Amino acid sequence: MAQRGIREAEAKKLILDHIDFPLEHDMVLVRPHSDISELRKEYPFLEGRLVAKPDVLVGKRGKHKLVLLDKTFQECIEWIEKKRSGPVRVGPVKGDLTHFLIEPFIPHDQEFYLAIQADRDADVIYVSDHGGIHVEENWEKVREIRVPVEETLQEEQVLEVLDHPLIAKFASALHKVFVDLDFVYLEINPMIIVDDKIKMLDLVAKLDDTAAYRNREKWGDVVFPSPFGTTLTPEERYINELDSKTGASLKLKILNPEGSIWTMVAGGGASVVYADTIVDLGHGSELANYGEYSGDPNQELTYEYAKTILDLMTREKGKPKILLIGGGIANFTDVAKTFTGIIQALKEFREKLIENRVTIYVRRGGPNYKDGLARMEETGKTIGIPIHVYGPETHMTRIISLALGGNQ
Numbered sequence: 001m002a003q004r005g006i007r008e009a010e011a012k013k014l015i016l017d018h019i020d021f022p023l024e025h026d027m028v029l030v031r032p033h034s035d036i037s038e039l040r041k042e043y044p045f046l047e048g049r050l051v052a053k054p055d056v057l058v059g060k061r062g063k064h065k066l067v068l069l070d071k072t073f074q075e076c077i078e079w080i081e082k083k084r085s086g087p088v089r090v091g092p093v094k095g096d097l098t099h100f101l102i103e104p105f106i107p108h109d110q111e112f113y114l115a116i117q118a119d120r121d122a123d124v125i126y127v128s129d130h131g132g133i134h135v136e137e138n139w140e141k142v143r144e145i146r147v148p149v150e151e152t153l154q155e156e157q158v159l160e161v162l163d164h165p166l167i168a169k170f171a172s173a174l175h176k177v178f179v180d181l182d183f184v185y186l187e188i189n190p191m192i193i194v195d196d197k198i199k200m201l202d203l204v205a206k207l208d209d210t211a212a213y214r215n216r217e218k219w220g221d222v223v224f225p226s227p228f229g230t231t232l233t234p235e236e237r238y239i240n241e242l243d244s245k246t247g248a249s250l251k252l253k254i255l256n257p258e259g260s261i262w263t264m265v266a267g268g269g270a271s272v273v274y275a276d277t278i279v280d281l282g283h284g285s286e287l288a289n290y291g292e293y294s295g296d297p298n299q300e301l302t303y304e305y306a307k308t309i310l311d312l313m314t315r316e317k318g319k320p321k322i323l324l325i326g327g328g329i330a331n332f333t334d335v336a337k338t339f340t341g342i343i344q345a346l347k348e349f350r351e352k353l354i355e356n357r358v359t360i361y362v363r364r365g366g367p368n369y370k371d372g373l374a375r376m377e378e379t380g381k382t383i384g385i386p387i388h389v390y391g392p393e394t395h396m397t398r399i400i401s402l403a404l405g406g407n408q
Contacts, residue, residue: 003184003206003207004206004207004209005057005205005224006205006206006207006222006224006225007029007055007056007057007101007225008101008202008204008205009027009055011186011203011204012025012027012203014181014205014218014219015174015177018177018181019173019174019176020173021169021174022197023197023198023200025103025200026043026045026104027101027102027103028042028043028046028101029055029099029100030077030080030099030101031099032084032098032099036077040073045104046073049070049071049072049105050070050071050072050102050104050105051069051070051071051102051103051104051105052071052079052080052100052101053067053068053202054083054099054100055100055101056095056096056098056225056228057225057228058090058228059204060133061202062133062202063133064090064091066090069105070105071105073102076100076102080100084096084097084098084100090228090229093228093229095228095230099225103201106192106194106201108192108193108199110192110193111131111189111190111191111192111201112127112128112129112190112193113126113127113129113130113132113142113187113188113190113191114127114131114170114171114174114187114188114189115185115186115188116178116185116186116187117184117185117186118183118184118185119146122147122149123147123149123153123178123179124145124146124147125144125145125146125147125153125157125171126142126143126144126145127143127145127158127161127167128141128142128162129141129164132189132190135189144161145157145161147175152172152179153172153175153176155168155169155171158171158172166196167193180218181218182211182214183206184206184207185204186203187203187204187205188201188202189202189203189204207219209224209243209244210249212244212245213245213246214247224240233254235252235254235312236253236254239251239252239291239308246297247295248295248296248298248301249268249292249293249294249295250291250293250297250301250305251268251292251293252290252291252305252308252309253290255287255288255289256286256287256288257312257315258288259285259286259287259288259289260319260320260321260322261283261288261321261324261404262288262309262313262323262324263278263288263290263291263323263324264293264309264323264324264326265292265324265325265327266292266293266294266326266327266328266330266333266364267294267327267328267330268292269328270292270327270328270396271290271292273396273397274324274396274397274400275287277400278400278404281400281404283404288312289309289312293305293338296333296334296338297338298337299337299340299341299344300341302338302340302341303341303342303345304341305341306342306346307345307349309323310323310345310348310353311349313358314352314353314355314358317355317356320356320357320358321356321357322358322359322361322404323358323359323361324361324399324403325342325360325362325363325364325376326361326363326397327363327396328396329365329369329392330364330365330367330369331366333366333367334366334367334368335366335367335368335369335371335372335373336367336368336369336371336372336375337368337372338372339372339373339376340375343375343376343379346360346379346385347379350383350384353385354384354385360380360385361388361390361399361400361402362389362399363389363391363394363396363398363399364391365391365392366392369392373389373390374389377389388402
């Protein structure tokens with residue numbers, strides 16, 4: 001399960017579109033290139049008193065003074081322009097506030113708290129009638145309900161800890177949406193009741209992005225923004241896009257594009273071990289990238305993943321480079337099949353690999369690993385690139401010390 005945050009506006013829209021509960025909510029997402037005059041025509045509620053806040057995966061916006069309350073539309077726009085005129089520091093992180101959410105300002109007396117979090121064997125529901133920015137200080141007033149996997153929250157379960165039928169009905173309906181759309185975290189704080197209607201004032205949500213392949217129609221064009229303070233390269237965005245379209249896992253983070261040590265590692269755990277070992281051996285400054293491919297990606301996906309890394313590592317000519325193609329002993333991933341896509345990319349980049357004096361070290365085990373290693377070794381001879389192959393008899397990180405000339 002990979003937890004990925006989404007914008008508040010998109011999370012609210014998903015709930016509004018799929019919940020079996022009478023729920024209404026006016027809102028507009030102001031993007032960097034939104035036509036302000038058109039927004040005013042399209043959303044009549046903008047003529048009233050409003051609330052504005054950034055929608056960029058920033059937590060505790062109220063405590064960081066990033067919520068504008070009870071203002072006109074013009075005042076909101078002026079505040080938004082000021083906030084996104086340059087980088088803003090939020091706690092220890094500095095970044096750009098690019099997207100803003102504008103909603104009606106709703107006076108209220110009491111604030112509630114409702115959250116759902118996916119656990120290994122159950123969904124945990126948290127509910128309280130003491131919501132708001134100080135909910136953490138009042139956590140002893142938050143009640144917890146555990147709902148086993150494959151079961152749904154019943155209204156009676158909520159009423160046992162909070163005597164409020166409307167919230168009980170809403171929580172039950174919300175949990176169904178949570179399960180159906182593969183949310184892994186959902187927090188509404190505060191939630192209020194006005195004229196016997198639920199209003200979601202502030203919301204944080206995360207989806208299981210490995211479930212994107214089965215939720216294309218339900219999720220629509222949902223976007224997984226980068227965490228606040230980070231900027232993705234075009235290559236990182238491309239791999240994220242591939243990752244969102246498959247049940248496999250593809251991850252890439254560029255650390256040092258001029259680095260001489262590049263990795264193409266199968267498995268999230270193995271990727272951590274490889275990166276840690278490179279750093280422990282004193283070569284952290286030369287580590288160019290971090291990432292992983294896992295979940296038995298098909299030939300096309302591994303080809304695209306490998307091609308992206310090979311393109312990046314052959315742009316900066318100069319010092320010789322090392323490519324570590326590693327991983328543990330696979331349980332179900334067909335090693336020969338995934339190597340087919342990598343071999344295709346290696347052949348395509350033959351000349352650039354030679355120009356950059358690239359040496360490749362391969363270590364893998366699992367289904368069809370012997371065939372995969374033999375084909376990888378033969379590829380090295382065919383394209384004139386030194387490719388050293390090792391099977392499960394060699395420790396997973398041994399190829400790192402071998403590549404770096406160590407004796408460890």
